[in-house]
Amino acid sequence: MAVVIVGAGMAGVQTAVALREQGYAGTLTLLGAEAHPPYDRPPLSKDVLLGRAEHSRFEIDFDELDIRLDLGRRALSLDVEARAVKTDDGDLGYDHLVLATGAAPVALPGQPDSAFLLRTQDDALALRAALRPGARVVVVGAGWIGAEAATVARQLGCETTVVEAAASPLAGALPAEFGERTRAWYAAAGVELLTASAVSGITARAVHLTDGREIAADVVVVGIGARPDNAWLAGSGIPLDDRGAVRADARLRAGRPEVFAVGDCASFPSARYGRRLAVHHWDNALQGARVVAANLLGGEVDYDPVPYFWSEQFGHMVQVAGSIDAGAQQVARGEDTVLWLREDRLQAVLTVDKPRDLAQGRKLIEAGARLDPEKAADPATALKAATA
Numbered sequence: 001m002a003v004v005i006v007g008a009g010m011a012g013v014q015t016a017v018a019l020r021e022q023g024y025a026g027t028l029t030l031l032g033a034e035a036h037p038p039y040d041r042p043p044l045s046k047d048v049l050l051g052r053a054e055h056s057r058f059e060i061d062f063d064e065l066d067i068r069l070d071l072g073r074r075a076l077s078l079d080v081e082a083r084a085v086k087t088d089d090g091d092l093g094y095d096h097l098v099l100a101t102g103a104a105p106v107a108l109p110g111q112p113d114s115a116f117l118l119r120t121q122d123d124a125l126a127l128r129a130a131l132r133p134g135a136r137v138v139v140v141g142a143g144w145i146g147a148e149a150a151t152v153a154r155q156l157g158c159e160t161t162v163v164e165a166a167a168s169p170l171a172g173a174l175p176a177e178f179g180e181r182t183r184a185w186y187a188a189a190g191v192e193l194l195t196a197s198a199v200s201g202i203t204a205r206a207v208h209l210t211d212g213r214e215i216a217a218d219v220v221v222v223g224i225g226a227r228p229d230n231a232w233l234a235g236s237g238i239p240l241d242d243r244g245a246v247r248a249d250a251r252l253r254a255g256r257p258e259v260f261a262v263g264d265c266a267s268f269p270s271a272r273y274g275r276r277l278a279v280h281h282w283d284n285a286l287q288g289a290r291v292v293a294a295n296l297l298g299g300e301v302d303y304d305p306v307p308y309f310w311s312e313q314f315g316h317m318v319q320v321a322g323s324i325d326a327g328a329q330q331v332a333r334g335e336d337t338v339l340w341l342r343e344d345r346l347q348a349v350l351t352v353d354k355p356r357d358l359a360q361g362r363k364l365i366e367a368g369a370r371l372d373p374e375k376a377a378d379p380a381t382a383l384k385a386a387t388a
């Protein structure tokens, strides 16, 4: 049997490792468009950008695991009938195929080459070289990546401004009141934050806003989101959802019994949340990979995780477990923890510098536990003791 995994990021690498761990002994090829040895992305906006680490390569002995790394080679199209991936260096046949091509960053219309994106190791090293003390840095987007990039730019002594089109930071991901709370973090770090400020263009030395303002910039970083990197699947018959993610089923199969999809490139139906989820976070790439390996080897495992992610910004650790649903009952637990309940069952928990609440909340969501909202709102009561 031959397994081909397209995409040598977290999801692809972990699928390969999990296949070996779960006993697969056949041919295993990991195809990756980037020429670098496979690496982890979260450190790119943290230690690598800061210069505390030179790289974030996975410490995995691929030879030892008999995983064939086929790097610097891009999949261009897919013929599911012939079971062949067409690449820029010939065809690659498979018996089982795993789609793990991740996501690509969104650029602003007409964005010049001089502006930086932050998705790859090359992006991080190029940006790092530009973040010199005193440089005027404008970060477009106050989402997760923008906030982390601004944190590092400031730590490196850059004059940093963040420009956000929405009324508050993290607007796409979290309720506005939480995003508003992070405004004080920007101020404390000495980062200027301009919200409700849409960019109309970027020129060599400035970022221009739609209201006519012009912000001088030596370095511009654009962090306005990422989209599933699935253009190469056009015409293949592999189902995509309305946001361009591979539409996987509950077992992460992608339209055909021998094809799977995992990580940032895929969405899946969650019975737990009663809706389709597309999760662009590290833990999803890890957990999903294990489920793909199990099902590829004949298992019947449904993928229904409690999504989890973290972000390190302005000296704070923000963590979220679960999926935040606008209609759920929101319960504040002191200053630093927010809970979302539906019929008293915990759906999601957000914490700032409160790892214990996060860990306990995550387990309670997994267990489908019911909470007593009054007890849960009291930070003096351990969350795990707040069950109804």
Ligand SMILES: Cc1cc2nc3c(=O)[nH]c(=O)nc-3n(C[C@H](O)[C@H](O)[C@H](O)COP(=O)(O)OP(=O)(O)OC[C@H]3O[C@@H](n4cnc5c(N)ncnc54)[C@H](O)[C@@H]3O)c2cc1C
Pocket (backbone or CB within 6 Å): 006, 007, 008, 009, 010, 011, 012, 031, 032, 033, 034, 040, 041, 042, 043, 044, 045, 073, 074, 075, 076, 100, 101, 102, 103, 118, 119, 120, 145, 229, 232, 262, 263, 264, 265, 279, 280, 281, 282, 283, 285, 308, 309, 310, 311, 312
């Ligand atoms: C800077 C940064 C910081 C992050 N920080 C955090 C964090 O703090 N916490 C958190 O939870 N998550 C974080 N994330 C998100 C997390 O890293 C991603 O969710 C995770 O990398 C997804 O893994 P993946 O394998 O699905 O996709 P990717 O890591 O994007 O890997 C996909 C790989 O496929 C390759 N590829 C794409 N198309 C093709 C093709 N046609 N042929 C061959 N290869 C192809 C790409 O080159 C890429 O290497 C961060 C992401 C970034 C970019």
